[in-house]
Amino acid sequence: MNKLTATAPCTAHAATVEKTGEVVSAALLTQRVAWLTGLAQDLIACVVTAHWNAADLDALASGVGLDGRVLPTKGWMAVRRLGWGTTPAAGMYVCDRVLRCAQEQAARLLRLALHRRRLVAAIVATWPHNPQARTRAEWDALRVLLPDGVTLAEIRNRTRQIRAYRDEHEVFPADLTELEEPPNVATQIVLAAADRQLVTLERTGNRSARLRVRLPLVESPASGKDWTWHVLPVALPPTVPPQATLCAPTVRVARGRVRVDLPFQTLLGFAPATGHVIGCGFDWGLNGLLVGVAGELADGRVISDGRPLAYDASGVSAKLHRLRAEREHLAAKHRHLEKLLARITPADPRYVALSTARQVLGVEHERLCARIRNLNKALAWSAARWAVDQASTAGATVIYLEDLTTLEARGRRGSVNARLSGQVRGQIIEAIRHLAAKHAIAVVTVPARGTSRYCPRCGDGTSVLKHCPAPDRLTERGWRWAYCPACGLSCDRDWAAAERILARGLLGQHATRTHRTTGTRTIHTIVEGNVARARRTRKPTRAARRARRTRTDLHPRPAARDRSKNRPTPKRPTRTANNTMINSADDLAEHAMTSSRVPDRRTVPAPPPTGGGQRPAGHAPKPGRHQPHRTGHVRNSHHRTGLHHAKATPVLTFTEHRGSPKQATPVRVT
Ligand SMILES: [Zn+2]
Secondary structure, eight states: OEEEEEEEEEEEOOEEETTTOOEEOHHHHHHHHHHHHHHHHHHHHHHHHHTOSHHHHHHHHHTBOTTSSBOOSSHHHHHHHTTOOOOOOTTOOOOHHHHHHHHHHHHHHHHHHHHHHHHHHHHHHTOOSSTTSOOHHHHHHHHHHSOTTOOHHHHHHHHHHHHHHHHHHSSOOSSHHHHSOOOOOOSEEEGGGOOTTTEEEEEEETTEEEEEEEEESSSSOOSGGGEEEEEEEEEOOTTSOTTOEEOOOEEEEETTEEEEEEEEEEEEOOOOSSOOSEEEEEEEOSSSSEEEEEEEEETTEEEEESOOEEEEOHHHHHHHHHHHHHHHHHHHHHHHHHHHHHHSOTTSTTHHHHHHHHHHHHHHHHHHHHHHHHHHHHHHHHHHHHHHHHHHHTTOSEEEEEOGGGTTTTOOOSSTTTTSOHHHHHHHHHHHHHHHHHTTOEEEEEOOTTTTTBOSSSTTTTSBOEEEEOTTOTTOSSOEEEEOTTTOOEEEHHHHHHHHHHHHHHHTGGGEEEOTTTOOEEEOSOOOOOEEEEEOOOOOOHHHHHHHHHTOOSSOOOOOOOOOOOSOOOOOOOSOTTOOOOOSHHHHHHTOOOOTTSOSSOOSOOOOOOSOSOOOTTOOOOTTTSOOOSSSOOOSOOOOOSSTTOEEOOOOOOHHHHOOTTTOEEOOOO
């Protein structure tokens, strides 16, 4: 069984002093926690700044302590083994467990710096001819040196950072310590490194826990008497299952409240790499943020459920684009003000006004960055939740996605969805991995090359598709349609690409590789195959059921007319009996003429509701029946994405209509 660790954000509103039972108000508790985190922060900053040099980072990276033994994985132990221990300021009493927590956090910061250092070294060693566009050979050379799991956003940001340094100093940075100042130390205390002498945690109910922690009673505790045990009741959010194991939290003060970031572990079912029959494939779409399809493997061929799944985030994406433009604008203004300020002295009368303006702009810029970050995160989790819900309702045991590392060379641009940064896609993959793990669904990436280029229906990945504007959106840019001249397939290009991804995954699953440390699953070899589209068996209509019940013909032929003409053709009344013209709908209804040729019921599907108005009672909409599937773009959907302007195909269970693969008839397009 694997374990999944997640963090629940909790708040401690008050506490009691264990020994006396005295109630500690929220304000006083906040102050005491702030004293503790402040003490820890000073200690951490001490360790980090003292060892922010190449020699000490080398020592930490070597993984060997002063005594020649291998460094332990626990950060605080490694720091002590290297002889980097700290002592609190003279006259202060800080117990050893608080020191441990501080050293643990310092070790984590320095170990993170080691990762960045490897990145910087690799990028400098393979500095490309043109830093804005690496060639394929340059990418390959860089990937050899990089550690696994480095995202494109990281590479791009580091490349920009190094380029800026080189432009300023005209040499490459010799080490990370030249490129960056020592990392900022957050005011928080990682209690994971402590033991029962500083913290205990127990669950008191399904939705509550009790945190006991020793807190200082004064800002500078001088002896052990200045520390005492506090009991903090913590309410757990509903995302923490009752059987989850709680771990020691991280405590911090944010916005005047004591935040308890509580990690919890849940046991997971195992998702195997191979042996999948039903799977879902998702494409990073042009028309939707994610376009997917569910399908199954039957007798060595892939039959897809003939229903495209689309998550369209055009609205959110456009919003993000506007926010990013605004951010660039603010940054440019900020730079300009800094340039102006550099030319004048603080004695200048304009200095005060300019520096105030710069400060205001700085705050605004920070807020805008936070807004973009939050929106990205919300979008990523919403899309991931939707994708995993679709997969689990389809009964899929695996989700196939495009490998982002092979997506770089293509650079899809033009549509609003394509503008979403690679970082959002990386976040979506991470979120899908996390959520899928809870359902024991495997997440596997397949090569992205050529997924939207070849026809999924014929030629086993050799017949090239033609891309043209969608037939119902001829004037819109970015809405692309795929047409296969060989077999006549005509459908949304992202849908076709999703089918190819599904085929590559299901057919090539024997080549799935699981990474030893990160556990991520990848398929590197491309196995191509055609995808048939299954037609779901529909429930018979009411007329058909009636015909079967009464054993009558569903489409009866009209009775043969007597052809012998033995009387004059009767004159058709064009006017009503009292000789008035029909000039309104009411008149028509009053004097309605019936004809045997007029059907007594609607024969075409009702048009989808166009918003507004109230649905008549008892007429619940039947989702999935009359969906506009033509471009994969879903209007009037009822799926709750949690975001305005993000529309997605509703998650529906089709198991009873779906039929087994043997009954499913593949559509033959001729
Ligand atoms: Zn074709």
